[in-house]
Amino acid sequence: MECDHAKYICGIGAHAPLSPAAGVLTLHMYLKLKDNDTIAAVATPLGEGGISVIRVSGRNAFSVADKVFVGRSKLSDSPSHTAHFGRILDGSGNFVDEVVAVTFRAPNSYTCEDVVELSCHGGYLVTHKVLQLMLSTGARSAEPGEFTKRAFLNGRLDLSQAEAVGDLIHSQSEAAYRSSIRQLSGELSRELKGVRDELLNLASLLELELDFSEEDVEFANRKTLENRMVGAIEVVDRLLASYAVGKIYREGVRVTIAGKPNAGKSSLLNVLLGEDRAIVNPTPGTTRDTISENISINGVLFRLTDTAGLRETADTIEHEGVERAQREAENADVVLLVMDYKEQYYNGTDPMYNRMADVCAHTGIKLVKVWNKTDLYPAEAPRSPKDGHVFYVSALKGDGIEYLRKGLLKLALSEQTNEASVVVTNARHRDALARSRKSLKMALETLKSGKSGEFVALDLRAGLNALGEITGEITTEDVLDNIFSKFCIGK
Template identity: 45%
Template sequence: MFQLEPIAALATAPGIGAIAVLRVSGEGAIDIANRIFQGKDLTTQGSHTAHFGTVRNTDGSIIDEVLVTVFRAPKSFTKEDVVEISCHGSEFIIQQILRRLTQEGARLARPGEFTQRAFLNGQFDLVQAEAVADLIASDSDASHRAALTQLRGGFSKQLKTLRQQLIDFVALVELELDFGEEDVEFAHRDKLRQLMLDIRRVLHPLLDSFSTGNAIKNGVSTVIVGKPNAGKSTLLNALLNEEKAIVSDIPGTTRDTIEDELFIDGIRFRLIDTAGLRQATDQIEAIGIERTQQKMRDASLVIYLFDGKNSSPDDLQTSIAEIRSSGKPYLLVGNKLDAITENERQTLETIAAEPIVWISAAKHSHLDTLKTSLSSRVRTDTAVQTGSAVVTNARHYEHLTGTDDALARAIAGLDVGVTPDWLAMDLRVALRHLGELTGEITTDDLLESIFSKFCIGK
């Protein structure tokens, strides 16, 4: 653990509010805060203690009445000496206190610098550090749970243990290289194979979780498609419970995409209403239809909505074939349930040969069933509810994939009896990916890229 030069920043959101908190961390942080504070001598106070007083200008005039909390190294977020100053949320007061802190020797912190110091001082690994930013940005129950699981260690602690075991084997394999002419074997191949299989068994569920994790973090891009007058805009309005889109009996009313968000069971869905799929009647509608097709290509989930009253079996069969050919996950939703008979419904279900979610968008009927189907289609319930680790970060996914590929090559090499130098090469690649994942191997450029995305003060 080491202490760097003192840094200071606003730790709460900018803007006028009742309270603001400014954070100072680093060597001499307590001395700096003490020089602008009038109250108890902060340099003699214990860790995790709070003290009331005033912050003053160099001429002795009062800037604000504050509550100062002292955290002594290593029992702080950064593992450095930290002081947090709670003041009134005036922008003027905040700037005056920051000015005084910099006058006394602190510098303004860069984005994410407090968390970066916590990482450098071993408070947590790089996966956990990135989870701090995800936790701050979480806007749903699912994203909050995923970030919190990562912050508490998630999969990184388990991978660090397995990585250390792999390091021990690599050391033995590389030792064999020093005795190449004597044909000795220090690394027991069966045990090495079992370790690599154990690591891959941990990796595969994580890799499989990425599509779910990405949806949790960024929201599920859900596009509503169908023929003109199927009720797409009516459905969007019904789900959002507001008149977001213009509804008309005139085919082709929706010319451009309309987007909004809906939270279902703690998952954020980004709903996109689109132009009806048909042969365009003018250039503007053609552009709208092209945008619909682009949104379908980019979507995580497609709601194909059809008019249960006016869709013929042949039309439905053709439409389902087209939506299947896109390769996208989809829900088949039949609208205007209130206008069709039981026999008509059964006929369409027979033609579809797959489940249909029946609703009446205009009457807001059976929308709960649709929401349940949407939530189930994303398949996040088990991971989110049990607190299982879910991969939400593309950087993590890249290194997990690299590790798995390298181990697969090493296992294949064992099968054909490769020499120790070839085996060691694949094992080193696996170790590098695992090390870069958790931050045991880092570069300045990597840290700059990761922590620059954090907010200032965190």
């Protein structure tokens, strides 16, 4: 991938409303960052393993590595993308390790700088020694995410793609992995570029008019402008709406299993997990502390928490457990309210269930009612869910569990996912989209009210800049520090 060094200078060009004082990346800061001093870090996890990789990047990457690496030829004289077997020797000529050094010449490397990657034997001490040698010969220790930050500053990745690298590393479910790989491939960037180009055209048209304001000409038909602006807002709206699903892909769904003692909560956890994790016992009050486990349904992560049965109790330990159960329920995305089917059978449901329904309705938590132990009433219990919020199961026999799994997935994704559409997973992106939408709506209102194009253009530019923050065309040092400090060292 070619690097575009000029991009971030252009990004804060003539129309950018933010002054350098507001912390925007200025040309001066950019050039300082571009100073590309040489950094080094271990890029693989610390510990024992087959190999460990030490990554060196920057102006002097080759000469730094050559001071300790002895192979057939000097790395400085080697072409890009070649691997070299050799030895690492310390300052006194002592043999430290055998390594393979791989060379990448700027701009064809992860950082767009000169890079050397040394694969040494995996092990804490040997890795540490090789890194220390790099640091003593002219490299400095890389900060968290500094390699990826350089890739961004050098134009190899935009900011949303750089964030996708972090998400990819941290992804814990198939869904999180899939969404981060799509973002890394530039899907979100492309969608945003489409809207930005459109808005940029509209703003330029309006600004051109201003240059000819004396002559009172109108370059852009107002109705056409309005329609085009509405189209752009629709795209922003769609991206914003996708965040609810994106958050689920990224973070999973928190499910609290609640209900009265002995309803079969722990049995339900076990059957969903496919293993006997929680203790199941006929004595009410068996579960006293919360137990959490993860399951995956179609690649989406669900974090299930089994809780103590909800009831008034004099036992202090059990009482504490019940309070924890209530707190867990309040922090959940979904509450699975497990009830003994006997209660419905005898038509004597508990007022506690209505209280739970009220709490969920007020807090926006999704409530799923699970009538359990249907095996005891084979003739009467319905076999399939009446709707997406009520299920009939037997945790003991496994009946209806597949329906429940599918229902949970459908409920979590709110039936609105379309595999093909771009999903926003990042809270920073959501905030920028929301700000952009606000400005664009204002621009639209101003346009409709027939005010001068000057005012419309002002809000359009604000909307554009908010979108530019997502991909990093407009950015600040603080934002960058915040993003890259969450990365691991060596990435």
